[in-house]
Amino acid sequence: MSTAYPIPSDISPATVKNTASLLRIVALSLISGAAIASRLFAVINFESIIHEFDPWFNYRATRVLAAKGFYEFWNWFDPTAWYPLGRVVGGTVYPGLMVTSGVIYNILHFLNLPVDIRNVCVLLAPGFSALTAWATYMFTKEMKDESAGLLAAAFIGIVPGYISRSVAGSYDNEAIAIFLLMFTFYCWIKALKQGSALFGTIAAVFYFYMVAAWGGYVFITNMIPLHALVLVLMGRFSDRLYVAYSSWYAIGTLASMQVPFVGFQPVSTSEHMGALGVFGLLQIVAFAQLVRTHVSSQQFQKLLFGSVVAIGVLGFFSFIFLTYKGKIAPWTGRFYSLWDTGYAKKYIPIIASVSEHQPTAWPSFFMDLQFLIFLFPAGVVLCFRELRDEHLFVIIYAVMASYFAGVMVRLMLTLTPVVCVASAVALSTLLDTYIDPTEPVADDDTRSEADSTVTSNGSSAPSKKAKKAAAAAVSAPSKGPLSDLVAAATGSAHAGTGNITTGIFGLDSRGVVVLNVVFMLMFFVFHCTWVTSNAYSSPSVVLASTNPDGSQHIIDDFREAYYWLRQNTPQDAVVMSWWDYGYQIAGMADRPTLVDNNTWNNTHIATVGKAMSSSEEVAYPILRKHDVDYVLVIFGGLIGYSGDDINKFLWMVRIAQGVWPEEIQEPNYFTSQGEYRIDDRASQTMKDSLMYKMSYYRFNELFGGNPGTDRVRQQQVPKEGPTLDYLDEAFTSENWIVSLFPSLSYLAPHHFFRSTSDASNCICSRNSDSDFVSMSLLVLPRW
Amino acid sequence: MAPKSTPASSETAFNAFNTLWKAYRDGTSDRLKFIDSFLFFLMLSGIVQFAYCILVSNFPYNAFLAGFSSTVGQFVLAASLRSQVNPDNKDEFKDVSPERAFADFALGSIVLHFFVYNFLG
Known part of the structure; x- marks a missing residue:
C-alpha cells in the first residue's frame, strides 16, 4: 500500500x-x-x-x-x-x-x-x-x-x-x-x-x-x-x-x-x-x-x-x-x-421603517459571509449525498433561512449558522479527499475490475468510494481522515484494498488544492477582521472620524446631549423625540419619553410624527397636551451623519399619515417634481414643519450668515433660515448632532462650538434604526 | 399506544377490530400492557378535562392548560417509554437501553411537572 x-x-x-x-x-x-x-x-x-x-x-x-x-x-x-x-x-x-x-x-x-x-x-x-x-x-x-x-x-x-x-x-x-x-x-x-x-x-x-x-x-x-x-x-x-x-x-x-x-x-x-x-x-x-x-x-x-x-x-x-x-x-x-415584502410598507409602516427589516442587498451576503456563501450550496448538495435524517434538517434549514435572509436584513443572522455548517461540511469533505494519503494504484488490469465494483455499488463519488472500501477492510468502523491515517499507518489493514484506482495521484495535485483552501481560509480571516473592526464595531452612540493627520476624532454628541439633559433639567422633564432615541434617553438621560423603541403603540408614535411634521401652531397644542418639556432632534447636516432625523422624516410623515390621513399627506413634503429637498425649492409644508425648522434653526449663523450646506443631502439651505415662535433652542451639541428645544417659555443658554470641518468621515454603522435611505454602509477607511 | 379509538364504522371494520384486539392480547408482553393501561387512564383523564373545558368553562385557562398538558405530556412520555422498551424496536433504539429509557422517562416527567406546577397558578 x-x-x-x-x-x-x-x-x-x-x-x-x-x-x-x-x-x-x-x-x-x-x-x-x-x-x-x-x-x-x-x-x-x-x-x-x-x-x-x-x-x-x-x-x-x-x-x-x-x-x-x-x-x-x-x-x-x-x-x-x-x-x-x-x-x-x-x-x-x-x-x-x-x-x-x-x-x-x-x-x-x-x-x-x-x-x-x-x-x-x-x-x-x-x-x-x-x-x-x-x-x-x-x-x-x-x-x-x-x-x-x-x-x-x-x-x-x-x-x-x-x-x-x-x-x-x-x-x-x-x-x-x-x-x-x-x-x-x-x-x-x-x-x-x-x-x-x-x-x-x-x-x-x-x-x-x-x-x-x-x-x-x-x-x-x-x-x-x-x-x-x-x-x-x-x-x-x-x-x-x-x-x-x-x-x-x-x-x-x-x-x-x-x-x-x-x-x-x-x-x-x-x-x-x-x-x-x-x-x-x-x-x-x-x-x-x-x-x-x-x-x-x-x-x-x-x-x-x-x-x-x-x-x-x-x-x-x-x-x-x-x-x-x-x-x-x-x-x-x-x-x-x-x-410579501411590500406588505409592511403598505399596512404597517412602523415595521417597514426599521432599516433592518428591509430586504437584503446582494453585497451584504458577501460582506457578511465572504467565501462561505459560495461554499454553502456545495455543502447542501453534499448533504443530499448521504441524506440521513439530520442532513434533511440542514437542507430544510438552508432553504428556509436563505429565503428569510433575502427578505429581511436582520434574518441574515439565522442564515449564518447553517451557512457555516454547510460550508464546513463541504470544505472538510474537500480536505478529506485531498489530504487522504492513500495513493491509488494505476494498474490497467485492476482498474477494469475496480470500475465494475464501483458501478455496481452505484456510488457517485469515487474518492468516497475509495474511503468506504478502505473502511470496510478495517475491522473498526472508519470515521474521518484520521482513522484512515491510522489504518494506513498500521499498514496491515490495507492488504486487501489494492484495487483503488480512482483518486488523487501524487503530492502536487494534493498540494494545489490544499494550498488554495488554506489561502481562502486565510483571506477569510483577514476579511472578517477587517469587516468587524471597520463596520460592526461602532457603538453608534459614539462616532469616530479621522482628522486630516490620520488621528482618530471621537464625536460624542449623543452622550454630551443626554448628560446635559441629565444635569440641567428636572427629573420629570418629558422629552419628545423620534422613537429611535427613546431607549437612549431613558438609559442615559434618565428622563421620561413619549415613545421608544418598543413601538407597541402605533397611535402614540403617530402623534409624535404628527407633531414633528406639522407647523408650529399645530404642534404646540400636541406638545402641551403631552407635557413635553424638551424636544430632541438629531441633525447630521453639519458633519455628514446620515442617520439623522431629516432622513427619517418621511417615515414620521408616513406613520402620522396612517392615523391622520386628512391632516398629513406625504406628497406635500416633496417638491413639485417629486423630489425630497431641503433647500430653496423645498415645499412650503416641508419648510413649515417643526422638524425642518428645528433642524435648520440658526444653521446659517455657522456659516457667517451665508447659506450653509447640508453635508448629508448635499444641498444648500435657504438663505433665510427658519424662525421659531413657540420653541427655543436650549442646547446644541458640539457637532450639532443633537439639539434640544424647550417647548415651554423658559430658555436655557445654548452653547455650540463651531465644529471642525474634518469631522466628515464618520463611521455610520448599519443600524441607525429607521433610516429610510436603507442600510447605507458608510464605511470609509479610517487610516 | 392505547388499543382503541379505531374508527369502527362498518362491519368489516368491526371484524378487523376484533382481530386487532385478539392480536394485541396475545402478542403483547405484560409489561407493555401495564404501560398501555396507564396510557389509557391518561387518555380518559385528558378527555374528561377537555370535555370540562368545552362544556363547563375554561376559566382558569392556565390551570386547564397545565392539567391538560400534564396528561398529554405524560401520555407521550409514557408512549415513548413504551416504544423504547418494546423488544420489537430493539434495533431502532440502539443507544437507549430499557433502563436508560426509564430514566429518561422519569427525568422528562419531572421537568414536565415542574412546569405544570408552575403554570397551575
Whole structure:
C-alpha cells in the first residue's frame, strides 16, 4: 500500500486517538478565544459602552434586576416610558437576556468579584459567541465528523454575519439567542438520532430558554415541525422521531407558555399551529404503525390509511374553522411581511421603517459571509449525498433561512449558522479527499475490475468510494481522515484494498488544492477582521472620524446631549423625540419619553410624527397636551451623519399619515417634481414643519450668515433660515448632532462650538434604526 | 399506544377490530400492557378535562392548560417509554437501553411537572 507522503507507522491507534482529542480541545479553546477577541474591537477602539438603541433598554432593565432583585424586575412598571401611558416592563419583555446577566452578576459577586453590571452586559455577547462556536461544533459533528465540526466552529466564531449582532456592547437578545438556537437544534438532532427522550427534554428546556430570550424562537417552533413533517412525508417515520418530537413538543410548549410575554400564544396563534398539527399527526401515525404491527390484513391496512388521511383533513379544516371563528389568531402582519415584502410598507409602516427589516442587498451576503456563501450550496448538495435524517434538517434549514435572509436584513443572522455548517461540511469533505494519503494504484488490469465494483455499488463519488472500501477492510468502523491515517499507518489493514484506482495521484495535485483552501481560509480571516473592526464595531452612540493627520476624532454628541439633559433639567422633564432615541434617553438621560423603541403603540408614535411634521401652531397644542418639556432632534447636516432625523422624516410623515390621513399627506413634503429637498425649492409644508425648522434653526449663523450646506443631502439651505415662535433652542451639541428645544417659555443658554470641518468621515454603522435611505454602509477607511 | 379509538364504522371494520384486539392480547408482553393501561387512564383523564373545558368553562385557562398538558405530556412520555422498551424496536433504539429509557422517562416527567406546577397558578 503506497502513500502519497510518509506516515509514521510506529504509533499505536490509542495514541493517535488521544492526541486527536487533545488537539480538538486545544483547537476549540483557541476558536473560543478568537471568537471573543475579535468582538472586542469595540471596547478597544472606543470603550466599554452599551451600543445602539435596544441594548440601552436591556441594560437599564438589567440594572433594575441586579439592584432590586428578580421580583421587583418581574413586577416593574415603568412610568417614564410612553409618557403618560407607562409600560408594564415585566410582562412585555423577553427576560432571558437580563436574567442571564443577572445570574452571572450574582455569581461573580458571590465569588467576591465585584464586577460592574455594565461590564457583564458589555461582555455577555462575546462570551456567548464562544458557546455558540461550541454548539455549532457539536451540531456539525452530528452532520459529518469532528473535523467538519471544528471548521464550522471556526467559521461561526469569526463570521461577520454573526459578529454584527454580538460585538462587545451589543447587548441584545440575539447575543444569547444564536447559541440557544444552535444548541436546541443540536439536541433535537441528537434526540432524533438516538430516539432519546432525554435529549428531547434537554431540547425542550433550551427551547424554553430561547423563548424567554428572543422573539425569533418562532423559527425553532416551525423548523422542527417542518423537519418532522418532511420526514413523515418521505416515509421516514420512525419511533425515534416520535419519541424525539413528542417529548420536545409536550414539554417545550408548556414551558414556553411560562414566559408572560408569550402567554397563551402557543395554543392560540397561527404561527404555533404547525407544531401542534405535526404533533397530532405523529400521534396518529405512531398509533397506526403500532396497529399495523398487530394486524397484517390488507383490507385493514387500507382502512387505517384512510382514517389517518381523514383525520388529517379533518384537523386541517377544523384549524381553518377555528381561525375563521376567531379562536385561533390569524397570521400577524409581521408574518405577512415575510412573504410579501411590500406588505409592511403598505399596512404597517412602523415595521417597514426599521432599516433592518428591509430586504437584503446582494453585497451584504458577501460582506457578511465572504467565501462561505459560495461554499454553502456545495455543502447542501453534499448533504443530499448521504441524506440521513439530520442532513434533511440542514437542507430544510438552508432553504428556509436563505429565503428569510433575502427578505429581511436582520434574518441574515439565522442564515449564518447553517451557512457555516454547510460550508464546513463541504470544505472538510474537500480536505478529506485531498489530504487522504492513500495513493491509488494505476494498474490497467485492476482498474477494469475496480470500475465494475464501483458501478455496481452505484456510488457517485469515487474518492468516497475509495474511503468506504478502505473502511470496510478495517475491522473498526472508519470515521474521518484520521482513522484512515491510522489504518494506513498500521499498514496491515490495507492488504486487501489494492484495487483503488480512482483518486488523487501524487503530492502536487494534493498540494494545489490544499494550498488554495488554506489561502481562502486565510483571506477569510483577514476579511472578517477587517469587516468587524471597520463596520460592526461602532457603538453608534459614539462616532469616530479621522482628522486630516490620520488621528482618530471621537464625536460624542449623543452622550454630551443626554448628560446635559441629565444635569440641567428636572427629573420629570418629558422629552419628545423620534422613537429611535427613546431607549437612549431613558438609559442615559434618565428622563421620561413619549415613545421608544418598543413601538407597541402605533397611535402614540403617530402623534409624535404628527407633531414633528406639522407647523408650529399645530404642534404646540400636541406638545402641551403631552407635557413635553424638551424636544430632541438629531441633525447630521453639519458633519455628514446620515442617520439623522431629516432622513427619517418621511417615515414620521408616513406613520402620522396612517392615523391622520386628512391632516398629513406625504406628497406635500416633496417638491413639485417629486423630489425630497431641503433647500430653496423645498415645499412650503416641508419648510413649515417643526422638524425642518428645528433642524435648520440658526444653521446659517455657522456659516457667517451665508447659506450653509447640508453635508448629508448635499444641498444648500435657504438663505433665510427658519424662525421659531413657540420653541427655543436650549442646547446644541458640539457637532450639532443633537439639539434640544424647550417647548415651554423658559430658555436655557445654548452653547455650540463651531465644529471642525474634518469631522466628515464618520463611521455610520448599519443600524441607525429607521433610516429610510436603507442600510447605507458608510464605511470609509479610517487610516 | 392505547388499543382503541379505531374508527369502527362498518362491519368489516368491526371484524378487523376484533382481530386487532385478539392480536394485541396475545402478542403483547405484560409489561407493555401495564404501560398501555396507564396510557389509557391518561387518555380518559385528558378527555374528561377537555370535555370540562368545552362544556363547563375554561376559566382558569392556565390551570386547564397545565392539567391538560400534564396528561398529554405524560401520555407521550409514557408512549415513548413504551416504544423504547418494546423488544420489537430493539434495533431502532440502539443507544437507549430499557433502563436508560426509564430514566429518561422519569427525568422528562419531572421537568414536565415542574412546569405544570408552575403554570397551575
